[in-house]
Amino acid sequence: MQYVTVQGEEVPALGLGTWELDGSDCRRAVAEALELGYRHIDTAQGYGNEGEIGQVLGTAPVDRGEIFLATKIDNSNHAPDAVRRSTEESLRRLGTDYVDLLLVHWPVEFRRLPATLEAMRGLHDDGKVRHLGVSNFTPPQLERALELAPIFCDQVEFHPFLAQSSLLELARKHDFMLTAYSPLARGAALADAVLAEIADRHHKHPAQVVLRWLLDHENVAAVPKASSRAHLESNLAVFDFSLSGEEREQIAGLDRGDRIIDPPFAPDWER
Numbered sequence: 001m002q003y004v005t006v007q008g009e010e011v012p013a014l015g016l017g018t019w020e021l022d023g024s025d026c027r028r029a030v031a032e033a034l035e036l037g038y039r040h041i042d043t044a045q046g047y048g049n050e051g052e053i054g055q056v057l058g059t060a061p062v063d064r065g066e067i068f069l070a071t072k073i074d075n076s077n078h079a080p081d082a083v084r085r086s087t088e089e090s091l092r093r094l095g096t097d098y099v100d101l102l103l104v105h106w107p108v109e110f111r112r113l114p115a116t117l118e119a120m121r122g123l124h125d126d127g128k129v130r131h132l133g134v135s136n137f138t139p140p141q142l143e144r145a146l147e148l149a150p151i152f153c154d155q156v157e158f159h160p161f162l163a164q165s166s167l168l169e170l171a172r173k174h175d176f177m178l179t180a181y182s183p184l185a186r187g188a189a190l191a192d193a194v195l196a197e198i199a200d201r202h203h204k205h206p207a208q209v210v211l212r213w214l215l216d217h218e219n220v221a222a223v224p225k226a227s228s229r230a231h232l233e234s235n236l237a238v239f240d241f242s243l244s245g246e247e248r249e250q251i252a253g254l255d256r257g258d259r260i261i262d263p264p265f266a267p268d269w270e271r
């Protein structure tokens with residue numbers, strides 16, 4: 001496993017995304033992931049699977065302290081009392097005393113951010129949250145958040161078709177983790193001819209090339225979702241090859257600003 005060092009802490013750079021993993025599929029995938037060596041799990045109150053993940057964590061032969069566990073506050077839970085209540089409910093479902101990272105899932109109530117972050121700080125002071133973070137924050141929103149609280153992470157859509165150059169620059173400057181979500185462009189990256197050609201050259205799968213490329217960026221972690229054991233295993237096998245500078249540039253050249261995750265409550269990305 002490769003680690004990303006953020007604010008002096010080493011975080012497993014490759015995590016498991018769990019959006020749309022439900023019920024027994026979720027339990028099986030998370031258990032297999034832990035068995036294969038995943039030590040970073042990404043969930044959210046909105047995914048409805050914290051209970052399943054908690055069941056697996058409760059029985060897995062892996063110490064809780066070895067796992068970097070992240071969850072996200074739902075859009076309806078930004079009020080300070082809801083931040084505390086919903087996080088405590090998350091902890092109960094996850095069967096743990098603390099999460100490693102608590103993220104504001106979307107900047108839907110940006111004006112309320114000082115109060116939301118203040119409530120998150122309270123949870124940190126109580127030992128229930130190790131690090132505070134945000135998700136889907138644009139560069140100016142992130143800069144504002146940094147003025148209000150120590151921010152450990154911004155989790156955003158990031159893959160070869162959507163470069164995040166401004167956020168990458170900010171992540172390096174302020175030493176926070178930029179976690180790439182939908183890192184495989186929800187599967188779209190797997191059909192790209194340039195990625196396929198690079199993958200062939202290395203006897204690798206295009207998904208592995210994309211993950212290798214993402215993790216070659218400073219301060220970047222990635223949380224691909226996979227449900228089959230074969231995909232889980234394959235996505236973890238990205239630490240035994242390297243891309244040349246030319247290949248990295250070719251991949252960077254695929255950026256076309258394609259945003260897949262863009263719900264009606266998303267921020268104005270260009271601002």
Ligand SMILES: NC(=O)c1ccc[n+]([C@@H]2O[C@H](COP(=O)([O-])OP(=O)(O)OC[C@H]3O[C@@H](n4cnc5c(N)ncnc54)[C@H](OP(=O)(O)O)[C@@H]3O)[C@@H](O)[C@H]2O)c1
Nearest residue numbers: 017018019181182183184185186207224225226227228231
């Ligand atoms: N913060 C946010 O607002 C936000 C938004 C979106 C996502 N996320 C997080 O990011 C995670 C990942 O994003 P995502 O689920 O949108 O998309 P993704 O990870 O880019 O792609 C997942 C898709 O790729 C397939 N796949 C995975 N590994 C593969 C491999 N080695 N070969 C071929 N296909 C492969 C999966 O299939 P199988 O399932 O069949 O293996 C699934 O269909 C989410 O699960 C969630 O944790 C966060």
